[in-house]
Amino acid sequence: MIICYLRAMLNIDPDNYVSAKIFKQDIKEIFLGTWQLLCPVSRLAKRGDYYAAEISGQKVFAIQTSGGIRAFKNVCRHRGARLLPEGCGRSSTIRCPYHQWVWGENGELLNVPWWGNDPGFDGKKLSLDKISYEIWRGLLFVSIEPSTTLSEQLAGVVPELEGEDIDSYHWVYEEKLTFDSNWKIYTDNFVEGYHIPGIHPSFYNAIEFDKFETLALDGYVRMTAPPRKGLFYRGKWLWMWPNWTLSLFEGGMNTSRINPISHKTTELIYNFFFADSSKFNKDARNKIIKENLDVIREDFEVCIETHKNYESGGYRAGPLSPRHEQGVAYFQKRLIDSRVKSEV
Ligand code: FES
Numbered sequence: 054m055i056i057c058y059l060r061a062m063l064n065i066d067p068d069n070y071v072s073a074k075i076f077k078q079d080i081k082e083i084f085l086g087t088w089q090l091l092c093p094v095s096r097l098a099k100r101g102d103y104y105a106a107e108i109s110g111q112k113v114f115a116i117q118t119s120g121g122i123r124a125f126k127n128v129c130r131h132r133g134a135r136l137l138p139e140g141c142g143r144s145s146t147i148r149c150p151y152h153q154w155v156w157g158e159n160g161e162l163l164n165v166p167w168w169g170n171d172p173g174f175d176g177k178k179l180s181l182d183k184i185s186y187e188i189w190r191g192l193l194f195v196s197i198e199p200s201t202t203l204s205e206q207l208a209g210v211v212p213e214l215e216g217e218d219i220d221s222y223h224w225v226y227e228e229k230l231t232f233d234s235n236w237k238i239y240t241d242n243f244v245e246g247y248h249i250p251g252i253h254p255s256f257y258n259a260i261e262f263d264k265f266e267t268l269a270l271d272g273y274v275r276m277t278a279p280p281r282k283g284l285f286y287r288g289k290w291l292w293m294w295p296n297w298t299l300s301l302f303e304g305g306m307n308t309s310r311i312n313p314i315s316h317k318t319t320e321l322i323y324n325f326f327f328a329d330s331s332k333f334n335k336d337a338r339n340k341i342i343k344e345n346l347d348v349i350r351e352d353f354e355v356c357i358e359t360h361k362n363y364e365s366g367g368y369r370a371g372p373l374s375p376r377h378e379q380g381v382a383y384f385q386k387r388l389i390d391s392r393v394k395s396e397v
């Protein structure tokens with residue numbers, strides 16, 4: 054389904070981006086109920102392998118167990134400490150660093166040291182809080198309070214990537230990048246190629262910009278442009294509702310999750326995958342990763358300065374280009390729709 058916006062489109066009110074109150078609504082109405090890309094499932098290969106992360110401030114982890122993957126809130130049931138440090142690790146049990154309570158891999162409370170005599174204490178009621186997980190094409194998604202299935206959320210991107218061999222790519226590298234701008238200002242930036250001539254001059258020279266095409270589709274935005282010789286990208290960039298991306302390059306891909314840290318700070322979690330993960334190809338891979346990250350960083354300044362202008366009250370909503378900013382209009386429509394849905 055192609056969603057066309059041929060009539061005049063306006064950017065939404067800047068308050069949607071800079072208000073701390075609306076940020077709290079975003080967490081409740083968007084982040085808690087949707088599926089969030091956590092990590093490549095290959096990072097949980099052996100029993101005890103875990104990956105811990107934050108989803109808009111909510112701490113979660115997934116762990117490989119004897120009974121398959123399980124996912125929990127990364128929150129102690131005693132007084133709320135973080136259980137596992139963020140990132141990847143391995144552990145057969147989950148021990149809280151604060152007062153040393155211990156849970157098994159299935160989330161059951163196993164040990165409460167030095168507690169003292171307390172006949173009313175019922176450890177069975179203090180299992181870790183489970184969250185949902187699903188795997189799609191080698192990618193592990195979690196959801197704290199899912200309001201749809203993962204396939205409903207992925208929608209049109211499932212057939213879009215059917216012919217791509219993304220499951221066979223090996224995960225190679227993760228990089229986190231943080232900058233001071235609202236997550237939606239960055240998303241607006243990602244879903245349009247209109248800024249490429251101004252912000253990414255080398256990238257501009259490496260594609261046929263006149264043929265740059267942006268389509269708002271079912272649950273995702275597809276941007277394409279024929280690459281010129283020497284570009285590492287394959288000329289196809291995808292953004293999926295509400296906050297993850299997938300870009301293809303020769304012999305691999307990257308994914309990212311756009312994670313809000315606060316209403317004015319955003320973290321990008323980038324993962325790079327390659328068909329050839331052999332040591333012989335290491336230099337070529339590192340070059341692609343570096344060039345990729347350089348392009349990504351070029352967007353930060355414009356997002357930071359736009360955020361400041363929105364925050365100052367000095368900006369009034371302006372028009373969106375029907376040719377280049379269909380993706381922006383689509384993302385903004387989904388934002389407004391999710392707000393209306395939660396108000397019903
Ligand atoms: S807060 Fe975790 S054991 Fe006390």
Ligand SMILES: [Fe+2]
Binds near residue numbers: 242243252348352
């Ligand atoms: Fe950009």
